[in-house]
Amino acid sequence: MNSTNSVNAVADQHVEDVAALDPVTATAAGIAGHDHELPDLSPAGFEARADLARRAVAAMTATQPADEREAVARDAFLERVGLEVENAxxxxxxxxxxxxxxWAHAIRESFDLMSVETEEGRADVRARLAGVPAALEGYRTTLAEEAARGRVVARRQYAEVAGQIRRWTGQEGASGDFFTGLIPDAPEGRAASAAYADLGRWIETELAPRGLEKEAVGPERYALASREFLGAAVDLEETYAWGWQELKRLTDDMVATSNRIVPGGSIPDAVAALDADPARQLGSREEFRDWMQQLADRTISDLADVHFDIPEPIRGIECCLAPTNDGGVYYTGPSEDFTRPGRMWWSLPDDSDQLTTWREVTTVYHEGVPGHHLQVGQTVYRADMLNRWQRMLCWVSGHGEGWALYSERLMDELGYLEDPGDRLGMLDMQGFRAARVIVDIGLHLELTIPEDNPFGWRPGERWTPDLVFEFMRIHSRMDDAMLRFEVLRYLGWPGQAPSYKVGERIWLEARADAQARHGADFDLRAFHRAALDLGSIGLDPLRASLARL
Known part of the structure; x- marks a missing residue:
């Protein structure tokens, strides 16, 4: 049994403490017993969670790791929870x-992971719905106090979130009222919907006029955000320059791949041919969901026990259409006991018309296996190696998204993207992520576009939101509805978008280093298993740990 001041004991106790103060995170992590509750989003609630993080850092600092695994766990905990304190x-x-x-998104999304199939599940949903008005009132108080201190975000983000809330509450859009649809005729759903609608109107009328005109957050805020998403401090200007080089490499590969699809044709010619191919078209959202489920299942069957060690409990994944139409693709992990499976979600905007498969084969690999589902599922499964905090609460975007992007490239290496259309889809998304490195760092640090950039595009100009959209439109094949959401995401979530490509870069460097050290004895399957057994950790400790494998 762990002593009360051991690394694992401190980490495991922190899971219990976080779940009690933040039931939404407990639901997301699959920690049972809190689905009927909501967090206190008043200023006092935020301070309670910040105090918890401070106490946890102090307790973990006082521990002495017993071995290498505990040392990795301790470093990961102090880095992650320490950043929570910095942000607070x-x-x-x-x-x-x-x-x-x-928090408005987090509460709404928590219901996606709750079941209404049992009486107990319905009771939890109704109880959580009943708590929504008080939670949102506390949230409004917090936002108002922060605004009075001058802590506001860009005006555009407030306006867009107000629009999202109108769609969630059925005031506009095609998805209907999310809250009243959970349990029809339940008064708690109507009250929750009304509370959300009130919050949306308040954000639009009170906060938006006080929001910042400029989206750029500046070097100090961006550096902290970048460390939060990467688990590493990187040279941002070097990374910006590397992004241009990587985008050029991928664009050249796309040109060559397009020539295989339409001999002598351009990238737009190849895209038009693929979009017009009846074999790659899907007629409805339901067909789209079924297609991705079939591909995800087939991929798991192919890779298990051949290229990856896939534990039995994670050999299934559930592919779902998201209940809202905001745009985006995301993954939610399995519950701690695996009674809730890992899920891949597609949120398609109302006006999105791209139901074609060639773009999304690589997305299934990214969100499913060998991407997030294998990575997250294996972490949850490894109770024999990882403490509960590592398995349930630790997530580093650069590690996780970097692995998922690495997985896309790996599937090409393993021969799963021999079809040139599917391969073009992979390259398109890789290029899309490289372009995001450029625009995210460029916009938020207010950098200039290099005079000698490889595309000869607007040399010497300074980044603006309009230039971000123009650049991303040139360097992606995404329809305008999806692309608009993506750009809004970069403008309001600084530092997150580059974590995919920067993470992949470090995963590839670590693999190359291991190959060089082991030579002919290098075993890719063993490398992947050992790397994933570390759990989610920052990119700096990941690099150091993989160097010892």
Missing amino acids: DAGHDRAELSVISS
Whole structure:
């Protein structure tokens, strides 16, 4: 049994403490017993969670690791929870609000993971719905206090979130009222919907006029955000320059691959041919869901026990259409006991018309296996190696998204993207992520576009939101509805978008280093298993740990 001041004991106790103060995170992690509750989003609630993080850092600092695994766990905990304290001290956690990340989003999304198939599940849903008005009232108080201190986000983000809330509550759009649809005729759903609608109107009328005109957050805020998403401090200007080089490499590969699809044709010619191919078209959202489920299942069957060690409990994944139409694709992990499976979600905007498969084969690999589902599922499964905090609560975007992007490239290496259309889809998304490195760092640090950039595009101009959209439109094949959401995400969530490509870069460097050290004895399957057994950790400790494998 762990002593009360051991690394694992401190980490495991922190899971219990976080779940009690933040039931939404407990639901997301699959920790049972809190689905009927909501967090206190008043200023006092935020301070309670910040105090918890401070106490946890102090307790973990006092521990002495017993072995290498505990040392990795301790470092990961101090890095992650320490950043929570930094963000709380700076007030960023209280004022944060964007089209993809806010407490309004977190509460709404928590219901996606709750079941209404049993009486107990319905009771939990109704109880949580009943708590929504009080939770949102506390949230409004916090946002108002932060705004009075001058801590606000860009005006555009407030306006866009207000629009999202109108769609969630059925005031506009095709998805209907999310809250009243959970349990028809339940008064708690109507009250929750009304509370959300009130919050949306308040954000639009009270906060939006006080929002910042400029989206750029500047070097100091961006550096902290970058460390939060990467688990590493990187040279941002070097990374910006590397992004241009990587995008050029991928664009050249896309040109060559397009020539295989339409001999002598351009990338747009190849895209038009693929979009017009009846064999690659799907007629409805339901057909789209069924297609991705079939591909995900087939991929797991192919890779298990051949290229990856896939534990039995994660050899299934559930592919779902998201209940809202905001745009985006995301993954939610399995519950701690695996009674809730890992799920891949597609949120398609009302006006999205791209139901074609060639773009999304690589997305299934990214969100499913060998991407997030294998990575997250294996972490949850490894109770024999990882403490409960590592398995249930630790997530580093650069590690996780970097692995998922690495997985896309790996599937090409393994021969699963021999079809040139599917391969073009992979390259398109890789290029899309490289372009995001450029625009995210460029916009938020207010950098200039290099005079000698490889595309000869607007040399010497300074980044603006309009230039971000123009650049991303040139360097992606995404329809305008999806692309608009993506750009809004970068503008309001600084530092997150580059974590995919920067993470992949470090995963590839670590693999190359291991191959060089082991030579002919290098075993790719063993490398992957050992790397994933570390759990989710920052990119700096990941690099150091993989160097010892």
